[in-house]
Amino acid sequence: MAEGEFYRAASPREAAGLLAQHGGAARVLAGGTDLMVAVNKRKFKPQVLIYLGDAGMSGISQEGDALLIGAATPLNEILASPLVADKAPLLATAIKQMASPAIRNAGTIGGNLANASPAADTATPLLVLGASLKLVGAKGEREVPLAEFFTGPGQSVLAADEIIAQVKVPAQSAEAKWAYRKVGKRKAQSLSVVSVAVYCPLSGGKVSGVAIALGAVAPTPLLATEAAGLLNGKALDEATIAAAAKAAAEATSPIDDARGTAWYRKRASEAVVKQLLTELAG
Amino acid sequence: MHTLELTVNGQTCRVEVGLKTTLLEVLRDKLYITSPKVGCNTGDCGTCSVLLDGVLVRSCITNALSVQGKSVTTLEGITEPGDIHPLQKAFHEHYGSQCGFCTPGMILASKALLDVNPSPTRDEVKQALSGNLCRCTGYVKIIDSVLAAADEMKS
Numbered sequence: 001m002a003e004g005e006f007y008r009a010a011s012p013r014e015a016a017g018l019l020a021q022h023g024g025a026a027r028v029l030a031g032g033t034d035l036m037v038a039v040n041k042r043k044f045k046p047q048v049l050i051y052l053g054d055a056g057m058s059g060i061s062q063e064g065d066a067l068l069i070g071a072a073t074p075l076n077e078i079l080a081s082p083l084v085a086d087k088a089p090l091l092a093t094a095i096k097q098m099a100s101p102a103i104r105n106a107g108t109i110g111g112n113l114a115n116a117s118p119a120a121d122t123a124t125p126l127l128v129l130g131a132s133l134k135l136v137g138a139k140g141e142r143e144v145p146l147a148e149f150f151t152g153p154g155q156s157v158l159a160a161d162e163i164i165a166q167v168k169v170p171a172q173s174a175e176a177k178w179a180y181r182k183v184g185k186r187k188a189q190s191l192s193v194v195s196v197a198v199y200c201p202l203s204g205g206k207v208s209g210v211a212i213a214l215g216a217v218a219p220t221p222l223l224a225t226e227a228a229g230l231l232n233g234k235a236l237d238e239a240t241i242a243a244a245a246k247a248a249a250e251a252t253s254p255i256d257d258a259r260g261t262a263w264y265r266k267r268a269s270e271a272v273v274k275q276l277l278t279e280l281a282g
Numbered sequence: 283m284h285t286l287e288l289t290v291n292g293q294t295c296r297v298e299v300g301l302k303t304t305l306l307e308v309l310r311d312k313l314y315i316t317s318p319k320v321g322c323n324t325g326d327c328g329t330c331s332v333l334l335d336g337v338l339v340r341s342c343i344t345n346a347l348s349v350q351g352k353s354v355t356t357l358e359g360i361t362e363p364g365d366i367h368p369l370q371k372a373f374h375e376h377y378g379s380q381c382g383f384c385t386p387g388m389i390l391a392s393k394a395l396l397d398v399n400p401s402p403t404r405d406e407v408k409q410a411l412s413g414n415l416c417r418c419t420g421y422v423k424i425i426d427s428v429l430a431a432a433d434e435m436k437s
Contacts, residue, residue: 006284032343033340036342037325045302049345051345051347100328101394101413102325102331102338
């Protein structure tokens with residue numbers, strides 16, 4: 001019985017080359033926490049798998065003012081990293097609330113982003129921190145801001161012969177305030193109903209360059225740029241916060257699903273943004 | 283088919299697997315190691331948990347070919363045959379197991395915790411077991427068992 005081909009890519013470029021060579025038949029495999037669920041549910045029958053675990057795409061380092069996180073780095077390795085705790089605590093806080101320890105040991109940051117779920121929990125902190133992705137294709141590589149990566153549920157700008165090789169995360173400013181909240185059915189191993197990340201650099205008591213991102217309330221993880229615009233240069237008083245929270249909720253376009261209704265998600269978006277900004281103001 | 287070589291509980295094994303084969307299928311159906319159970323088969327319930335190079339993973343959603351050359355520990359391998367691990371003793375003494383279906387995963391998740399944190403708080407135990415579902419005990423006695431085992435292992 002033909003059982004397909006299994007490759008262990010030695011580099012991101014080799015993985016991309018294999019993707020190009022096999023056309024649409026090939027898929028990349030890292031931790032398998034999404035892909036193997038689809039296999040077990042018979043939603044996906046692999047014909048060609050390209051394993052990324054030996055492709056030198058794992059690990060965390062610092063380059064100037066940014067963190068470089070290999071796309072195949074397991075989520076728990078990021079959570080345990082002193083470098084991430086120091087330079088991007090917002091990302092660590094979000095990861096701590098993802099799935100369960102065993103899933104975080106296998107699931108990778110690149111996989112969480114490449115699957116392009118609107119509820120991808122690494123996306124919201126990475127969006128507000130201004131992260132970018134190094135995409136490696138068969139013919140070359142490019143850097144894409146995460147804010148331009150997602151195009152729809154399960155859809156991204158990733159070409160058929162491209163993989164995410166690295167996530168670049170600008171370090172948080174030591175003076176900046178930040179907050180993260182995930183609303184799910186329970187604390188552990190639940191998919192977000194709403195998640196919100198706020199990053200709020202301060203200068204002289206006023207906010208400047210604030211960013212708000214919401215998960216699971218739009219076809220893609222969402223940067224609420226209008227809401228953020230209402231905050232910049234202002235003090236975080238009650239009226240400003242209320243206006244920003246309203247604008248953030250207006251930017252959402254949620255759906256009804258098994259986890260929550262669109263009605264609930266829109267209201268929860270406003271409430272959580274308001275909560276977080278109020279916390280930051282206090 | 284592809285040849286997979288791995289170490290399970292200290293023994294080198296060689297099996298033939300396909301692209302869809304999971305580590306759980308290798309353990310249960312090819313090696314007849316039956317402590318990891320088939321529960322949800324989607325990574326949610328935790329009863330298939332094993333240690334892969336010492337790290338807790340779900341064998342039901344671990345692609346078999348991705349563990350080539352790696353070392354797997356199941357409940358059967360956490361002690362020498364005939365011995366009983368302090369966690370097993372504590373689960374027995376503190377009624378941490380009722381129907382028993384979740385117990386292998388509970389003990390391996392607990393071992394993964396105690397290996398890196400020998401003196402966990404009650405809250406840390408809860409977090410470490412947050413991905414392991416039990417429908418009998420209500421968890422209280424499981425957590426009691428893990429804390430008792432931690433005490434025993436320190437003394």
